[in-house]
Amino acid sequence: MKLLYTNENRYLVHNIQNIIENAGIDIMLKNEFAAGAAGDLVPHETWLELWVVNDADYDQAINIMESSFSDANDPQWICTHCNEKNDASFDFCWKCFNSCPNSF
Ligand SMILES: [Zn+2]
Numbered sequence: 070m071k072l073l074y075t076n077e078n079r080y081l082v083h084n085i086q087n088i089i090e091n092a093g094i095d096i097m098l099k100n101e102f103a104a105g106a107a108g109d110l111v112p113h114e115t116w117l118e119l120w121v122v123n124d125a126d127y128d129q130a131i132n133i134m135e136s137s138f139s140d141a142n143d144p145q146w147i148c149t150h151c152n153e154k155n156d157a158s159f160d161f162c163w164k165c166f167n168s169c170p171n172s173f
Pocket residue numbers: 148149150151152153162163164165166167
């Protein structure tokens with residue numbers, strides 16, 4: 070069994086869990102009920118952990134997880150005024166200063 074993913078944000082871990090399970094890979098959660106004990110434990114030890122049950126599935130699980138990250142974090146937006154590509158951190162088009170349609 071291998072640790073696939075852990076994060077302070079349990080929502081993100083459950084999100085990855087759903088994606089991996091939909092691909093038919095057996096996974097297991099650890100620390101699902103540990104948050105209540107945070108006072109007694111080192112905080113990061115209470116993070117929800119996602120484990121791949123079969124080591125043979127690990128590489129596939131990593132690939133699925135990484136492609137889901139790149140889908141979710143599209144780094145660019147297209148300017149509606151000049152069709153220029155802009156980084157997601159820009160609120161305005163670097164070329165024509167049109168405002169980002171996603172920033173409202
Ligand atoms: Zn523009």
